[in-house]
Amino acid sequence: MRIETERLILREFHENDWPAMLAYWKNPLYGRYNPELADPESFVRDLVTRFVTAQAEQPRSARQLAIVDPASGQMIGTCGIRINDPVQREGNIGYELDPDVWGCGYATEATSAILRFSFEELGLHRVWAECVADNTGSVRVLEKLGLRREAHFREHRWFRDRWWDTRIYAILDHEWREHPPVVGSPLAATGVESRTFGRADQRCQTIRHDSN
Numbered sequence: 001m002r003i004e005t006e007r008l009i010l011r012e013f014h015e016n017d018w019p020a021m022l023a024y025w026k027n028p029l030y031g032r033y034n035p036e037l038a039d040p041e042s043f044v045r046d047l048v049t050r051f052v053t054a055q056a057e058q059p060r061s062a063r064q065l066a067i068v069d070p071a072s073g074q075m076i077g078t079c080g081i082r083i084n085d086p087v088q089r090e091g092n093i094g095y096e097l098d099p100d101v102w103g104c105g106y107a108t109e110a111t112s113a114i115l116r117f118s119f120e121e122l123g124l125h126r127v128w129a130e131c132v133a134d135n136t137g138s139v140r141v142l143e144k145l146g147l148r149r150e151a152h153f154r155e156h157r158w159f160r161d162r163w164w165d166t167r168i169y170a171i172l173d174h175e176w177r178e179h180p181p182v183v184g185s186p187l188a189a190t191g192v193e194s195r196t197f198g199r200a201d202q203r204c205q206t207i208r209h210d211s212n
């Protein structure tokens with residue numbers, strides 16, 4: 001599976017993607033709203049192996065793709081959809097970007113492509129996401145994509161020595177069809193009136209990565 005958007009390539013994971021992923025997982029900015037890990041390298045290696053193994057599932061329930069900068073081939077994040085209940089045609093999305101390229105609209109662009117795939121190719125009826133309520137960047141990505149807040153759970157997760165509120169956001173297939181597509185997404189190329197997100201500054205045009 002491979003999806004091309006205006007600025008990004010979403011492709012299947014390879015076993016050798018783990019060092020690029022680990023490099024940004026080690027950035028304290030990245031981990032702020034995630035539980036602390038005792039052994040990040042083992043965790044990331046196992047995760048990438050799980051993403052690769054899932055590619056052979058029949059039927060496939062998890063599609064987690066690497067987000068790649070087309071110019072350099074560098075992996076800069078991941079996004080995906082997991083189908084929790086095929087009968088109910090429901091799935092949940094997840095996304096993450098290297099902090100070096102936050103605020104460029106890449107998470108929104110990549111996740112928009114995943115939503116389009118989920119509704120148009122997989123025929124899902126409802127797509128939802130859970131996020132930490134304080135994670136403003138993630139909340140904003142979901143809102144820009146047209147997901148609605150359905151729940152706010154108080155003190156729902158315990159990590160980093162405190163309780164965190166979490167929220168559930170969701171969008172239905174007919175709401176997706178009515179929502180203006182995001183610039184950079186495959187839908188935007190159809191000429192349907194679209195909304196522009198992300199800034200075209202130099203940092204966003206030159207995807208950087210320090211793998212050391």
Ligand SMILES: CC(C)(COP(=O)(O)OP(=O)(O)OC[C@H]1O[C@@H](n2cnc3c(N)ncnc32)[C@H](O)[C@@H]1OP(=O)(O)O)[C@@H](O)C(=O)NCCC(=O)NCCS
Nearest residue numbers: 095096097102103104105106107108131136137138140198
């Ligand atoms: C959440 C995450 C994926 C967003 O990635 P991104 O590429 O920066 O997202 P985008 O650029 O598409 O959109 C981010 C939006 O949030 C806004 N934003 C980010 N931080 C913000 C803050 N502290 N306060 C207000 N707005 C904020 C940005 O301005 C942007 O909105 P805009 O386009 O209206 O200006 C990224 O922060 C990340 O990888 N975090 C760690 C992993 C994670 O939390 N994943 C989500 C799990 S639910």
